[in-house]
Amino acid sequence: MRVLIVEDxxxxxxxxxxFCREILxxxxxxxxxxxxxxxxxxxxxxxxIDLLLLDLNLHGRDGMELLMxxxxxxxxxxxxxxxxxxxxxxxxxxxxxxxxxxxxKDRLAQALARVTVREGRAAGAAKxxxxxxxxxxxxxxxxxxxxxxxxGAYAELVLDDGTRELHDKTLEKLHALLxxxxxxxxxxxxxxxxxxxxxxxxxxxxxxAELKNGQCLPVGRTRYKELREKLx
Amino acid sequence: xxxxxxxxxxxxxxxxxxxxxxxxxxxxxWTVCSRAGDDPRWAAKDWDDRDWxxxxxxxxxxGVRWLRFRLEWKDGERPDFRSExxxxxxxxxxxxxxxxSIFLAxxxxxxxxxxxxxxxxxxxxxxxxxxxxxGPLDNLFMVPPELLGPGEHVVAIRLSSHHYNFPAxxxxxxxxxxxxxxxxxxxxxxxxxxxxGAGAAGLVAVLSLMxxxxxxxxRPLLLCGALSLCLTIFYLLIAWRWLVxxxxxxxxxxxxxITWIMTVIAGLFPWLLLVKFNVPRRRWWxxxxxxxxxxxxxxxxxxxxxxLWLCRAMLVVSLGIGVWAVWKRRPWxxxxxxxxxxxxxxxxxGGRIFLDPSFFAVFGVLVVVVFATxxxxxxxxxxxAQEAKLxxxxxxxxxxxxxxxxxxxxxxxxxxTEIVERDPPAAVKLIDDLADGFRTLSRVxxxxxxxxxxxxxxxxxxxxxxxVRTARPWELVAEGVDGRAxxxxxxxxxxxxxxxxxxRATDGAAKFRLRGERAVxxxxxxxxxxxxxxxxxxxxxxxxxxxxxxxxxxEESFPGRWSLRGEGVVGGWQTVIEIGATGNGGGA
Numbered sequence: 001m002r003v004l005i006v007e008d009x010x011x012x013x014x015x016x017x018x019f020c021r022e023i024l025x026x027x028x029x030x031x032x033x034x035x036x037x038x039x040x041x042x043x044x045x046x047x048x049i050d051l052l053l054l055d056l057n058l059h060g061r062d063g064m065e066l067l068m069x070x071x072x073x074x075x076x077x078x079x080x081x082x083x084x085x086x087x088x089x090x091x092x093x094x095x096x097x098x099x100x101x102x103x104x105k106d107r108l109a110q111a112l113a114r115v116t117v118r119e120g121r122a123a124g125a126a127k128x129x130x131x132x133x134x135x136x137x138x139x140x141x142x143x144x145x146x147x148x149x150x151x152g153a154y155a156e157l158v159l160d161d162g163t164r165e166l167h168d169k170t171l172e173k174l175h176a177l178l179x180x181x182x183x184x185x186x187x188x189x190x191x192x193x194x195x196x197x198x199x200x201x202x203x204x205x206x207x208x209a210e211l212k213n214g215q216c217l218p219v220g221r222t223r224y225k226e227l228r229e230k231l232x
Numbered sequence: 233x234x235x236x237x238x239x240x241x242x243x244x245x246x247x248x249x250x251x252x253x254x255x256x257x258x259x260x261x262w263t264v265c266s267r268a269g270d271d272p273r274w275a276a277k278d279w280d281d282r283d284w285x286x287x288x289x290x291x292x293x294x295g296v297r298w299l300r301f302r303l304e305w306k307d308g309e310r311p312d313f314r315s316e317x318x319x320x321x322x323x324x325x326x327x328x329x330x331x332x333s334i335f336l337a338x339x340x341x342x343x344x345x346x347x348x349x350x351x352x353x354x355x356x357x358x359x360x361x362x363x364x365x366x367g368p369l370d371n372l373f374m375v376p377p378e379l380l381g382p383g384e385h386v387v388a389i390r391l392s393s394h395h396y397n398f399p400a401x402x403x404x405x406x407x408x409x410x411x412x413x414x415x416x417x418x419x420x421x422x423x424x425x426x427x428x429g430a431g432a433a434g435l436v437a438v439l440s441l442m443x444x445x446x447x448x449x450x451r452p453l454l455l456c457g458a459l460s461l462c463l464t465i466f467y468l469l470i471a472w473r474w475l476v477x478x479x480x481x482x483x484x485x486x487x488x489x490i491t492w493i494m495t496v497i498a499g500l501f502p503w504l505l506l507v508k509f510n511v512p513r514r515r516w517w518x519x520x521x522x523x524x525x526x527x528x529x530x531x532x533x534x535x536x537x538x539x540l541w542l543c544r545a546m547l548v549v550s551l552g553i554g555v556w557a558v559w560k561r562r563p564w565x566x567x568x569x570x571x572x573x574x575x576x577x578x579x580x581x582g583g584r585i586f587l588d589p590s591f592f593a594v595f596g597v598l599v600v601v602v603f604a605t606x607x608x609x610x611x612x613x614x615x616x617a618q619e620a621k622l623x624x625x626x627x628x629x630x631x632x633x634x635x636x637x638x639x640x641x642x643x644x645x646x647x648x649t650e651i652v653e654r655d656p657p658a659a660v661k662l663i664d665d666l667a668d669g670f671r672t673l674s675r676v677x678x679x680x681x682x683x684x685x686x687x688x689x690x691x692x693x694x695x696x697x698x699x700v701r702t703a704r705p706w707e708l709v710a711e712g713v714d715g716r717a718x719x720x721x722x723x724x725x726x727x728x729x730x731x732x733x734x735x736r737a738t739d740g741a742a743k744f745r746l747r748g749e750r751a752v753x754x755x756x757x758x759x760x761x762x763x764x765x766x767x768x769x770x771x772x773x774x775x776x777x778x779x780x781x782x783x784x785x786x787e788e789s790f791p792g793r794w795s796l797r798g799e800g801v802v803g804g805w806q807t808v809i810e811i812g813a814t815g816n817g818g819g820a
Contacts, residue, residue, distance in 0.1 A: 009643065010703040015650040036736070082642035102646035 001027050001116065002049040007080070008035040009055075012101070016053055016080065016108070023109045027116060037066050044073070051115055052077045056090075067093055068137045072130035074153065074168040076115045076176075080108075093139075094126040094177045114176070126177045129157065131165045140165055147191040147217060148174055148182075185209055185227060186220045199228055262303045262407075264288045270296040270359070275345035275388040292340075292396040292403045296359055299405055301387040329411035333374045334387065338405050339398070339480040341367050342391035346379050355479065361394035366479035374412055395481035400533075423474035429592045430467035436460040436599055443610075450613075452606050455504040460599060462497045466490060467592075487535040494539045498525055498546035501598070505550055508605060509557040509565065521549040536587075540580065543587060547576040564605040571598045624788065628677055630781050631722045647701045662700050669693035676721040681789050685715030688746075691725050695744075698732055704742045706732075713748035717756060720785035724760060726778045727807055731762030734776075735805060738765055754813030763804040786811070 003020055007013040013033045020031055030047075034040035037054065052070055056079050070077045071094045079090050080099045087098040097111035128139040140157060149156045150171035157165040157174075167174060175182060175190045183193045191209060198210045199219060207219035209227075219227060265284035268291075273279060281300050290297055336344070341355030341364050351374070355367025379385070393403055437460035444453040469490045472478075502521060506514040528541035550572045557565035575598065578590040644666060652659040672690045676682045688710055695706040708728070728744055745761040779796070786794040786809070793812030798805060 009647055009701045011647045011650045011654075011701070012643075015646075082639045082646065101642050102649045104649075 001051060002029050002047070003031045003051045003053065004040055004044075004049045004075075005031065005033045005053045006035070006037045006040060007033070007053070007055040012055070012080075019105050019108045020053075020112070022105065023112050024116070037070065041069070049075045051075055051112075053080050054078070055080050056083075056086075065137075067095075068130045068139070071095060072132050072137045072168060074170070074173075076173060078111050078115070092127040094129055096177065126179070129167060129174070129177070131157070131167050133165070142178065145178075145182075145192060146195050146211065146213070147189060148178075150188040150190075183227070183230075185223055186218050189217050189219075191217060193230070196231070199224065199231055262301050264299060264301045264405075266290050266297060266299040266405075268295060268297050270298070270390065274298045274300070275348045275350070275390070277347040277384075277386045279386075288406060289402045289404045290391075292393045292398070292401060294393075296357060296390065296392045299389045299391070301389075301407055303385040303387065303409075305382045305385065329414040331375075331409045331411060332377070332380065333372055333410055333412040333415065335370070335372045335408040335410045335415060336389075336406075337370045337408075338389075338391065339369060339396050339403060339483050340391040340393035340405075341365060341395075341480075342389050344373055345386075345388040345390070346375055347385055348388075349376075349379065351375060351379075357390055357392045358394065359392070364392045364394045366395045366481045368477040369480045369483050370473065370477075372410070372412065372415055395479070397481055397484045419474070423471040425592045426467040426471035429596070430464050430471060432596055433460045433463035433467060433599065436603055437464055440603070440606075447610060450610070452504060452507045452609070455500060455507055456599075456603060456606055459497065459500040459504055462493055462500060463595065463599070466493045466497060469493065491529075491535050491538050491542070494542045495525060495529075498528075498542045498549075501546055502549040502553055505553045505557070505568065508609075509553065509560075509562045511553060511556060517549065517553065520552075521545065524548060540587060543579050543591065544576065547572050547579065551576060563608065564601065567601045568598070568605070571601055623784070624680070627781070627784055627788065631673070631677055644697060644701060651700070658700070662697065665693055665696040665700070669697060673722075679721055681718035682721045683715060684713055684717045684719050684748075687719050687721065687724055688713075688715075690722065691728055691744075694725055694728060702732070702737070704737060706742045706744070708744045708746065710746045711748070713746060713758075714750070717748070718789075720782075720789045723782050723785055723809070724758075726782050727760050727762060730776065730778045731764060731805065735762060735764030735766055737763065738803075751813075756811045758809045758811075760807045760809070761801065761804055762807070766800055766805050782809075 001024055003024075005013055005016045005020070007016060013035075017031055017033060021028060032040065032047075032049075052073070052075050054066075054070060054077055056067060067077075067079075067090060076096045077094075078097045078099060079087070079095050080101060080103065082101040084098070084100045087100070090098050096114050099107055099111050127142055129142060129145070130137050130139055132138075140159070144159045144161075145157050146160055147158050148171060149158065151166075153168075153170060155167045155169060155171045155174050157167055159165065169177075171188065171190060175184055178190070181193050182190050183196075184190050191211070195211050195213070196209050197212045200208045200210060200216075201224070202208065205221055207221065207224045208216045209219050210216050263286070265281050265286045266288070267274075267281075267284045274281075279300070281302075284300065288299065290299065334344070336342075336354070338354075341353075341357045343353040343357060344351055352371065353367070354371050356363075356365035358364030387407060389405060391405070396403055437457050440453050440457035440460060444450065444457055447453075469486055472486060499518070499521065502517065503514070505511075506517055511517065524545035525542060528545045529538055531541040532538055551569070554565060554569035554572050558569050575591070575595070579587060580590075644662075648659055648662055651662060669690065672686065672693060676686060676690065688708065691708050695708055698704075699706045724746060731744065743763055745759075747759045747761075749757040749759070751757070783796060786796065790811050793814075795810045796807065798807045800806075
């Protein structure tokens with residue numbers, strides 16, 4: 001795992017770095033520290049990361065933009081901040097966790113687990129997904145998403161009006177952020193479970209989910225049985 | 233002569249509901265003549281007075297003098313009275329109220345004869361001033377019934393006027409035939425309005441002056457009290473004529489006093505409005521009023537007329553002020569304007585009571601409105617005082633929040649958790665520095681102003697904590713400052729916090745600098761430099777809660793004589809605070 005720490009108080013940056021090394025152990029591929037996000041983000045393309053630990057004050061336009069820019073990225077974001085009253089808002093925008101300062105190693109480990117453990121989930125409190133569009137970051141309401149389709153390192157969000165939005169995160173990462181109503185039905189599909197009308201099995205072990213809008217999505221063979229139970 | 237006559241009409245108390253000049257039934261006609269000298273036979277009905285001087289205006293202060301009024305009862309009936317000529321005022325006589333008496337209001341001592349028979353008198357007539365004893369001004373004489381009847385009658389008056397003190401040379405003598413019962417029926421109303429006015433104005437005066445003494449020495453209250461006191465005296469002086477039968481020589485001083493007190497009222501009322509409505513250039517307004525008052529004094533020789541015109545002049549000036557106040561949207565201005573307008577339209581002369589009863593009503597309304605607005609203003613002033621107190625409390629809370637605010641503490645604690653593990657002695661030092669800051673803060677929290685030295689102490693304690701947190705050797709260098717100079721607490725501390733939060737520290741730039749400059753006139757200028765590149769994040773330079781706090785503190789301690797501005801300079805940001813010397817004007 002490649003981690004970036006953005007923290008302007010050096011003793012705390014050191015503490016975060018030390019804890020990350022201890023918690024992630026061999027899973028840690030690289031770790032970098034910056035005092036402000038702008039400093040580090042320019043280099044994100046050359047040396048991509050998987051996780052951002054961000055000290056953020058959401059007061060003012062600046063903080064909000066920073067948050068949106070980071071959650072629109074391909075990496076997961078964990079906020080580490082004393083401004084706990086902003087936690088709820090941060091979750092709405094799809095951060096994986098919000099670690100209040102001062103923090104213990106255990107608390108940080110818990111946050112890192114949400115990212116590292118397979119099938120690990122965020123709190124499911126996200127209300128928006130930030131997508132980069134024409135060089136800007138725009139918010140998409142999660143309530144409008146019908147399903148997500150994986151496309152390699154990216155994912156496509158399919159909205160209730162049929163429009164599609166490309167997101168920098170992988171399908172796995174997005175699924176981790178979404179509320180439990182979203183169900184993984186296929187290695188390339190995550191669907192809003194309430195949008196599913198029926199499951200069909202056709203010859204040749206070919207499974208499909210029929211959506212309420214008439215559209216059909218493929219269902220993985222391993223998922224079919226479990227999903228049938230769920231639909232019953 | 234005109235002047236004399238004019239004065240006398242006044243004395244005769246021309247009352248407002250004048251009868252038509254051409255009376256329909258001239259039941260009673262008279263002629264009048266007079267001569268100097270003194271002879272008891274001149275009272276006789278059949279004395280030959282054809283060589284006497286005609287007319288009822290006689291020289292004043294010139295020994296004993298006789299007047300003879302010849303009345304002719306034309307009808308066979310007793311007149312229920314209309315007459316023409318001089319004695320047109322016949323209040324009290326009407327249908328069912330036949331003439332049975334004579335009313336005289338003459339500033340002289342006299343004896344009154346009806347067809348040679350003495351029916352009454354006032355004071356003691358004398359050939360010299362020493363011998364004369366002045367009697368009351370107003371007298372009503374019943375004519376014995378057996379003397380009344382159709383035909384010719386002669387009313388003779390023997391008078392002396394040594395104590396007559398009007399500036400005029402002559403005095404006019406008028407008879408008013410009247411009905412005894414009806415006369416008293418109307419007389420009883422004479423003092424009612426003035427007494428009511430005196431009571432009400434007296435009450436307002438007492439209330440205003442008491443409020444002035446008790447609830448803060450607020451000038452409009454004093455003015456309102458003074459005005460009401462003058463009104464009380466004015467009304468009492470008017471009512472005096474009915475209440476006290478003083479000698480006739482007191483009459484002129486009383487008129488004079490009434491007119492002067494009205495002049496004072498005419499000045500006080502607009503002045504009260506000027507103060508009440510907070511009108512600028514008050515002296516100009518009063519300067520404009522003075523010619524009007526002078527005109528009023530010159531308008532007539534009759535004091536009731538002068539009083540009327542003074543009142544009108546006052547209302548005209550007040551109208552101007554009222555219009556200005558309405559234009560400027562002063563509270564209650566419309567009510568005052570309406571009252572003034574009503575007064576201007578209705579006020580007129582009302583004989584012995586000087587001004588028509590409507591004057592009392594209008595003035596009553598005006599005083600009540602002014603009093604009510606004063607009350608409202610008191611209320612809003614008190615609210616403002618409370619708000620100021622609240623604002624001070626808010627500032628204190630804000631100051632405490634600065635260092636007690638959760639973010640600051642939590643961030644510091646977070647750093648502390650790391651340092652405690654790595655370097656325990658450094659952690660102890662950090663705790664000491666933090667405690668230092670809090671101790672200083674707790675000493676200054678309730679103060680409006682603290683010595684600059686203490687403020688610097690507060691700043692340095694904060695910088696030590698921030699030094700550990702940000703791993704930078706923050707410093708505050710003070711040059712040319714007077715440690716005893718008073719400054720609001722946490723003003724420079726706030727500038728430091730702003731600097732650390734909003735400026736990107738560049739390498740080696742960790743030095744805040746404060747320079748003080750004192751001008752000859754006692755004003756002080758502080759130049760505060762905060763290092764680091766200014767971030768274009770909109771939180772700087774003028775907005776922020778921090779600067780709002782600084783502004784509120786400066787205004788609290790140096791109202792209207794401070795200024796604050798910020799500018800980018802090489803290597804950082806400079807904030808300039810100027811505090812004017814006490815007594816210096818100028819805005820923020």
